[in-house]
Amino acid sequence: MSKRLYSYKRVKYWYAYDVDDICALYAEFGLHAQTVRAWQKKGLKTIDKGNPSLVYGYDLIEYLKEHNTKNKCQTAFDEMFCFKCQDARNIFQRKISIQHKAKTLFVSGHCRDCKTVMFKTYKMDNLHELKRIFHVGGVLELYDCKASPCKTHLQAHAVTSPNESLNSDLQRDLFG
Numbered sequence: 751m752s753k754r755l756y757s758y759k760r761v762k763y764w765y766a767y768d769v770d771d772i773c774a775l776y777a778e779f780g781l782h783a784q785t786v787r788a789w790q791k792k793g794l795k796t797i798d799k800g801n802p803s804l805v806y807g808y809d810l811i812e813y814l815k816e817h818n819t820k821n822k823c824q825t826a827f828d829e830m831f832c833f834k835c836q837d838a839r840n841i842f843q844r845k846i847s848i849q850h851k852a853k854t855l856f857v858s859g860h861c862r863d864c865k866t867v868m869f870k871t872y873k874m875d876n877l878h879e880l881k882r883i884f885h886v887g888g889v890l891e892l893y894d895c896k897a898s899p900c901k902t903h904l905q906a907h908a909v910t911s912p913n914e915s916l917n918s919d920l921q922r923d924l925f926g
């Protein structure tokens with residue numbers, strides 16, 4: 751059973767999709783027709799019961815939104831979703847790096863099982879709890895924010911600077 755997060759942003763609202771069209775939307779993830787049929791059994795609405803089953807874009811968007819939310823919620827507070835393991839995983843050595851933008855924390859850590867970098871977002875309010883549970887290796891601002899009153903404080907904690915590709919991966923995973 752796939753636990754991938756499929757971005758609904760590439761689905762056209764008014765378009766009618768058949769199973770192959772939906773697979774083509776997520777071809778790079780290797781989305782299989784069987785998975786789409788499983789979605790249909792689990793509640794993805796079809797236009798009619800006939801074959802090939804056509805799905806309206808807006809029904810697919812609704813389904814994916816719910817599907818993605820459910821999958822995101824499967825990680826406990828101290829776990830992250832590992833895209834390689836395709837499951838919730840603990841963080842290797844409980845070491846995390848934190849970047850923040852406005853009131854959102856972008857936290858990264860390594861999967862304890864396969865050492866792949868994992869990302870998760872937390873609210874600024876969670877910072878205290880994160881510091882209690884994890885070893886925080888670095889706190890960095892994601893973008894220059896001249897108005898930030900706590901900049902000096904945060905810079906004092908910055909020990910590692912994340913590399914560029916890591917950042918763009920983060921951006922893609924979060925907003926793609």
Ligand SMILES: [Zn+2]
Binds near residue numbers: 832836861863866
């Ligand atoms: Zn893993």
